[in-house]
Amino acid sequence: MKAVFIAAASLLALSAGAFAEEQTSVVLVHGAFSDGSSWNKVITRLQKNHTEVIAVQLPLTSLKDDVAATQRAIARAQGSVVLVGHSWGGTVISEAGNDARVKSLVYVAAFAPDSGQSTADLAGSYPAPPGSAGIAKTADGYLYLPAKAVSTDFAPDAKTDEQQTIAATQGPIKADAFGEKVAHAAWHDKPSWFVVSRNDRMINPELERAMAKRINAKTTEVSASHVSMVSQPDAVTRTIEQAVRQ
Secondary structure, eight states: OHHHHHHHHHHHHHHHHHHHHHOEEEEEEOOTTOOGGGGHHHHHHHHHTTOOEEEEOOOOSOHHHHHHHHHHHHHHSSSEEEEEEETHHHHHHHHHTTSTTEEEEEEESOOOOOTTOBHHHHHTTSOOOGGGGGOEEOTTSEEEOOHHHIIIIISTTSOHHHHHHHHHHOOOEEGGGGGOBOSSOGGGTSOEEEEEETTOSSSOHHHHHHHHHHTTOEEEEESOOSOHHHHOHHHHHHHHHHHHHO
């Protein structure tokens, strides 16, 4: 009887181990002028399907610091990881995604720089979007969006209370970060998805389409502003779930 119990316990342990290996977690990386709460609607939807989710809180002080924060989240996650980046977060996941546990990348209205390329290089390769004119700068070199720029350019299709919350919780980003180059772009080695925002006023939509094509991403377009995860969370969640199931 004791032998049977031990055998059964061993089988359960092996099954649990196999489950842990098969599990996929989602790590969400916000962009500039945001924080982890920008993913709240997507988090709720993913959790309904019992998906483990971690939303990174980036320091926004440098690419190196933001990659380190993302790597800490990857280390906490269970199983393999789908790494999702919005806006500046796309640059972050392009570097952090080289972690062996990251199985795929999802870009949401995001930058997808190549190896040796910076966010500024990409942004300067296409005509500037209207929202770039509204970015303000602090005396110590951090960029932020005044409330009017949030409602007009960053999140015009969000509800008024959502716009106010975004403006209040945004994380200013060190301007120098946009000039830092990615060492090796993970999308060369990992399958990628891209959600293009047709009505984006912060990143030129044509640039988004060009980046999605260059990285050979499975691409979805939504009639949304820069913050599609706020205004169209169902569409963004569906794309992330495709990457989870891959």
